[in-house]
Amino acid sequence: MNVENYGYERKTVQSGILHIGVGNFHRAHQAFYNNQLLADKDQCKWGICGVCLLPSDEKVVNNLRAQNLDYTLTVCGRNGEDQIYQIGAIQELFWAVENPQAVLDKIAESAIKIITLTITEGGYNLDKITNKFILEDEKIQQDLKNPGHPTTVFGFIAQGLRQRRDLGNGSITILSCDNLQHNGNTAKNAFTTFIAAQDKDLAEWVEANVTFPNSMVDRITPATTPEDVQRLNKRSGIADLAPVYCEDFTQWVIEDNFIAGRPAWERVGVAFTNDVTAFENMKLSLLNASHLLLSYPSFLKGYRKVDDAMQDEDIVKYVRDFMNIDITPHVPAPEGQDLAEYKRTLIERFANRSVSDQISRLCFDGISKFPVYVMPNLVKMIQDSQNPVRVAFMIAAYRYYLKYQIDDQGLPYQIAEPWLSPEDKSLIASNEPTDFLGLSAFKSTNLKAAAHFVELYTQFVSDIKSKGVETVLKAIVR
Structure with a gap:
């Protein structure tokens, strides 16, 4: 070439x-x-x-x-x-x-x-x-x-x-x-x-x-x-x-x-x-948050490459619904930017076979990514009484990913979280699911006070452990 x-x-x-x-x-x-x-x-x-x-x-x-x-x-x-x-x-x-x-x-x-x-x-x-x-x-x-x-x-x-x-x-x-x-x-x-x-x-x-x-x-x-x-x-x-x-x-x-x-x-x-705010918000809320959303469930299902995960219809619908239903109400389009086209292009980019990005790279350092990519819009969703089902599932999957370090296929893996504090590690080790909601990544709001979120999250924690990520995800998207 x-x-x-x-x-x-x-x-x-x-x-x-x-x-x-x-x-x-x-x-x-x-x-x-x-x-x-x-x-x-x-x-x-x-x-x-x-x-x-x-x-x-x-x-x-x-x-x-x-x-x-x-x-x-x-x-x-x-x-x-x-x-x-x-x-x-x-x-x-x-x-x-x-x-x-x-x-x-x-x-x-x-x-x-x-x-x-x-x-x-x-x-x-x-x-x-x-x-x-x-x-x-x-x-x-x-x-x-x-x-x-x-x-x-x-x-x-x-x-x-x-x-x-x-x-x-x-x-x-x-x-x-x-x-x-x-x-x-x-x-x-x-x-x-x-x-x-x-x-x-x-x-x-x-x-x-x-x-x-x-x-x-x-x-x-x-x-x-x-x-x-x-x-x-x-x-x-x-x-x-x-x-x-x-x-x-x-x-x-x-x-x-x-x-x-x-x-x-x-x-x-x-x-x-003069102001990059609208571009920042669009990119962090749609691309980066969607990357994080798909990373832990996809990894736990056994996928290791993003393009492979994006051949899974359940994962594609999960990501698309997150962008369209959960995030779009909170993302004003920057001047001259077609938001629908941007989201369509994101699905194409994630599925690019030539790039074949590693899901482990997306999983890396979630403790630093959640406060930037996910929490600002989750706070708005809770305030607006939106249904946080997909985000609650993502956080339950993140807990499982950190705590058990074995996927649905029975394969062990190592996590890479360089910024976990001793308190974070203690909360991850706890067998009480709601303790995990006190993680430093989530402290921009009191998630334990959001009753509907806690109800969804604790049910997902139980279901992921007993049924596996694939079964739980299928129920969410269908």
Whole structure:
């Protein structure tokens, strides 16, 4: 298959963006947009300097370095036709574990005008009830007391900005690309709280010299397994140690609030707006919430790939009813967006055989996802006396998924929940079903006080355990 090479000389490109969290989504989304834009010669100052902070990032760092930071991106078409791109937008790559000072120096560099982030929903260290930054966290306390030797993203950015200020290297924008409502406001809350607790003078400088635009990002990007690497490389004919693949749909909507300038991303399809709220609400409430809705029942039924689950008529109806009946009343369509078409496209995207996303990826870190994707609309549903049958079933399935770790087929599995608190683990272990409703993920409202919800949920808990997910789901959709 033909590979589309990038249309620029890498030696002419300068890093103007520092990105923290060089995972698959960043490389399929933001780096892809920049790769297309760098073909315009007047945009050559907007290359990306990648930064990895974690010990677990060693493999991706070594693999990308071994091939001059180039990699292939396979965009999987819903029509079965794929397009492969050679991506060269990442110009530099630092691993903080081996050289933390290089990361700090790069943040301080005058050519860097934007810091972008993909640090996951749980990475902003916010209390799930109050939405306040958790200053008491042990790693946060360590960074607050040792500004010159940071270990967290907050410590690195604070110290890097301190160096930047002291050098007189000017203003900068911090742009979150994580799936959070008002992600720019969230990032501002987290970083300014940390900085104010560490250095009041720096906090004043940040207030005047750093902006935090909100943004909405969208592109389904699975994890890449060793089998995927072989498959993708066979198609591209390139021995790529770090290939990425994704769906053909992509969207990026950004609040146009860049204090130190920005790339002309609008040339490659990025939409700029004064308010991203309607786009955020649509995407988080329909795509992300639907992903979560289908993940636990599908996994417990024995499915491991999203496209396989979407061949199951019961699961498709369950998702479609959730979008149409439960969520649409609470999602005003953004200007120029056809909501019915958006929902129809979502079903197509989930069922894309070429993407074949992992359900385990959707199940990952539910404790951080429920407060963002599900709870805001569940609260509205309860207030409006809507029937919460599908959400009650989802939460009962989530409990079973966490508690028993064995599916309907009798196959064991491991869960991945990095942000569970000791109290959460105790509530999961409890044999009293309503204790689970006190989980930190659900504390934005008192679910135990919603009598109809509790009645449905407790019945589903009992039925899933005695009859299995498949039987219970069939009764709900039919």
